[in-house]
Amino acid sequence: MINKIVSIVIVIILILVLSITLCGCFNTINITEEHLTSIDSELGEYDEIEYIDSKIKFITETDEYKSAEIDERKAIINQLLIQLKKDKRIRNFSYNKDNFLFSFEYLDGSLGGVMIKEFDTLMD
Numbered sequence: 001m002i003n004k005i006v007s008i009v010i011v012i013i014l015i016l017v018l019s020i021t022l023c024g025c026f027n028t029i030n031i032t033e034e035h036l037t038s039i040d041s042e043l044g045e046y047d048e049i050e051y052i053d054s055k056i057k058f059i060t061e062t063d064e065y066k067s068a069e070i071d072e073r074k075a076i077i078n079q080l081l082i083q084l085k086k087d088k089r090i091r092n093f094s095y096n097k098d099n100f101l102f103s104f105e106y107l108d109g110s111l112g113g114v115m116i117k118e119f120d121t122l123m124d
Contacts (some may be wrong), residue, residue, distance in 0.1 A: 011012075022103045037068065048063070048089065048107055049106055049108070049110070049112075050105060051089070052084060052089055052090060052106065055080065055084065055113070056077075056114055059076060059077070059080055060077075060114070070100065070116060070117055072093065072118040073117075074100075076117055077102050077114050077116055078095070078102070081093040081102060081104055081114075084104075087106070088107075090104045090105060090106060090107065091104075091105040091106070091107060091109075092105050093105070094106065099115070100115060100116045100117035101113055101114070101115045101116070102115075102116070118119065
């Protein structure tokens with residue numbers, strides 16, 4: 001189970017790195033209840049981790065997110081995590097400004113994360 005969770009987190013981070021690398025022009029996205037509801041209808045029945053990961057993936061794969069500046073991406077992911085916590089889908093979340101990383105805790109106690117800036121190969 002832990003290997004599955006680690007694999008999911010790695011896939012999310014890789015998707016984010018690729019999406020950041022392929023950024024285009026500057027646009028904004030506002031996550032609304034309508035966005036989240038439409039995601040719900042497309043997901044069907046997933047386990048809780050897959051449900052949350054699918055919501056994150058849906059947002060981070062939009063052209064608006066891909067082309068957003070770091071501060072804008074931070075606001076978008078923050079808004080999503082606030083909504084997930086409000087809906088009691090995650091327990092807690094925090095943001096590490098040095099690593100541009102949101103960390104959160106799934107209801108089962110496992111950890112997840114969303115990196116909003118591509119990896120810097122020159123950093124440890």
